[in-house]
Amino acid sequence: MSTTTSTPRTGESEKLTINLGYVDLGQIDLLVAEGFYANRSDFIRTAIRSHLATHAEALRQVVARKMLVLGLQHFTAADLERVRAAGEKLQVRVLGLASIASDVTAELAADTIESLTVLGALHASPAVRAALAGRIH
Structure with missing residues (x-):
C-alpha cells in the first residue's frame, strides 16, 4: 500500500464543474485578459489553494x-x-x-x-x- 502527498499534475486531477454569477465570471475574465492569470482554471485553482491555506491548521x-x-x-x-x-x-x-x-x-x-x-x-x-x-x- 503506497501513500504519497503531492500537488496533482495534469491527468492526476478531477474535473469540477461550478456555476458562477455573470459579474464574478466577468471579473475573472478581466483578470485573465489583463494577464494576472493564464486562464479561468488558473484563477480558480489559485483561489482555492489560497482559501485552503487560510484553513490549513x-x-x-x-x-x-x-x-x-x-x-x-x-x-x-x-x-x-x-x-x-x-x-x-x-x-x-x-x-x-x-x-x-x-x-x-x-x-x-x-x-x-x-x-x-x-x-x-x-x-x-x-x-x-x-x-x-x-x-x-
Whole structure:
C-alpha cells in the first residue's frame, strides 16, 4: 500500500464543474485578459489553494483526528492478499485519491476492505465499486 502527498499534475486531477454569477465570471475574465492569470482554471485553482491555506491548521487537525491518509493511497492485489492472509480487514480513510488497482477482484476487495471513506476521488473498477458499495462512506 503506497501513500504519497503531492500537488496533482495534469491527468492526476478531477474535473469540477461550478456555476458562477455573470459579474464574478466577468471579473475573472478581466483578470485573465489583463494577464494576472493564464486562464479561468488558473484563477480558480489559485483561489482555492489560497482559501485552503487560510484553513490549513483546521484541516491539519481534522486529518489527524479522523486518522486520514493525506494524498494518494494505492492498493494492489498483492497488498490486499497480504491483508487477507493475515486475517485482517482494512478501514480505509483517505483525503485525496484512493486507488484500487485493476488486478484487484471484487471478491478480494470485499474480503479485505471493511469500510472506505474517501474525501476526494476513488479510482476502482466498476466491479470493485459494486462489491464495496455498502461500505463506501
